[in-house]
Amino acid sequence: MPLSKRAQMPIVRKNFAKKQLRKRLGALMSDVKKVVLAYSGGLDTSIILKWLETTYGCEVVTFTADLGQEEELAPARKKAEMMGIKEIYIEDLREEFVRDYVFPMFRANAVYEGVYLLGTSIARPLIAKRQIEIAHETGADAVCHGATGKGNDQVRFELGYYALDPDIKVIAPWREWDLDSRSKLIDFAEKNQIPIPKDKRGEAPFSCDANLLHTSSEGKALEDPWEEAPEYVYQRTVSPEDAPDQPTYIEIDFEKGDAVAIDGVAMSPAPLLAALNDYGRHNGIGRLDLLESRFVGMKSRGIYETPGGTILLAAHRGIEEATLDKGAAHLKDDIMPRYAELIYNGFWFSPEREMLQALIDKSQEFVTGTVRMKLYKGSATVVGRKSPYTLYSEEIATFEEDTVYDQKDAEGFIKLNALRLRLLARRKS
Secondary structure, eight states: OOOOHHHHHHHHHHHHHHHHHHHHHHHHHHHOOEEEEEOOSSHHHHHHHHHHHHHHOOEEEEEEEESSOOOOOHHHHHHHHHTTOSOEEEEEOHHHHIIIIIHHHHHTTOOBTTTBOOTTGGGHHHHHHHHHHHHHHHTOOEEEOOOOTTSSHHHHHHHHHHHHOTTOEEEOGGGTOSOOSHHHHHHHHHHTTOOOOGGGSSOOSOEEEEOSSOEEEESGGGOOTTSOOOGGGOOSOOOGGGSOSSOEEEEEEEETTEEEEETTEEOOHHHHHHHHHHHHHHTTOOEEEEEEEOTTSOEEEEEEEOHHHHHHHHHHHHHHHHHSOHHHHHHHHHHHHHHHHHHHHTOTTSHHHHHHHHHHHHHTTTOOEEEEEEEETTEEEEEEEEOTTOOOOHHHHOSSOOSSOOTTHHHHHHHHHHHHHHHHHHHHO
16 A cells, blocks of 8 residues: 555655765765774774775775773784785874873863763874874875764764864764674675674674773673673773782872872883772772763763772872862862863863863862872772872861860851851741
C-alpha cells in the first residue's frame, strides 16, 4: 500500500539531507589536497588513513603523539610506511604535556563534576596544536581526527583547530562515512589489505584512552552503570584490597604551585608525574567510576585511573592550605568549576580560560613549600605541610595561653555580624 504524503515526508527529508551532505562533501573533497591525520596506528585510524586517500584523493601526513600512553610507537611508523605514507611525524610530547597543560590545570585544582581529573580533556588541545603546526609546516590544507560523532573529543579537537587556524578544513570521518558498524570497518580493512589485530575481529570489551596523566575505559562491558566494573578493566593500579598493608610516606616540594621534587630529588614535570604514578599504582590510588555529563548532551559511564594526579591534587591543596589567604582560596574554589568545565568542553584556547589562568597563576606566587603524603590502600592523605611563606601561626592559633590574640575582641566581631540577623528576628516577632 503506498505511503501517504505525510508518511513520506520523513523519508523525503532524510534523502534531501543525504543529497545535501554529498554535495557539501563533493565540494570539500575537490578542495582538499593534503591532510594531517591524528594517527595512533590502531585499526580505526588505519582505516581512516586509507579512507582519506580513496574518498578525498589527497595526500596524507600522519602525526602520532607520545603523551605517555605506555605503548610502543614504532609499529605506528611501520604501519604508516606500509601504507605508503611519506611524511610521518612521531613526537615525544610528554614534557610539554605535563609542563604546559597538566601543571597549569592542577594549579586550579580542577575537577569536573566534583571528581574527574580531566585526563582525556587536557590532552586534546596539545594534539590539536601540534596538528595545526604540522599542517603549516607541510603545506597541508586540512586536518583529520578519529573521534566519533557521539563524544566530546570531536568538539575538543575541532575547537582547538579553529582557535589556532580559523580557515583550516576539518575532516571528521565518523560524521561522514557509512562505516557505521564494526563488521563494516573489518570488511573495509580486509578489502584494502589493512592488517587487523586478532582481538579486533570480535567485539572489544571496552574502549581505552591513555596518557601520562590517566587511563579511561568506556563502552561495551561498562555500559550498565549498575554493574561493578570488572577488575581487568583497571590497567594502572593494583586493587586497594591488594595494596601493601603498610603505608608509604613521601614528601613533595612545590614552587609557585608546581611540584618540583619528591623526597628531595628534583625532577622535571614529566618524570615527576611518572614517579607519582608509580607510587599511586603500588598503593591502589586514583580509581574512579563516573557517570558523567558529556558536552554533547548524553550521559556516559567512564572508568578512570589517575594515580599520580590524585596524589598531586591532594598535595597541592595541602600546600595551598598553608600559603593561600582565605579570600584567595575561596575565590579559587568559586571559579574552579567554571575553569574545569571550559577544559572539559574543549575551550582551552578561549580567552576566558586564559583570563582565569592568569588569575590562578597570580594566586600561586607564594604557593611554595613541602607536603608530606601518606599513601595507603587507595587513599592519598596530607599529614604534614610546611612553607617559608606559611600564613599559619602557632602563636595565634594555639589553645594555650597567648599574648597575641585578645579573645574579648571576638564579642564585638560577633555582634556586628549578628546585627542584621537580630533585626530580622525582631521583625518576625
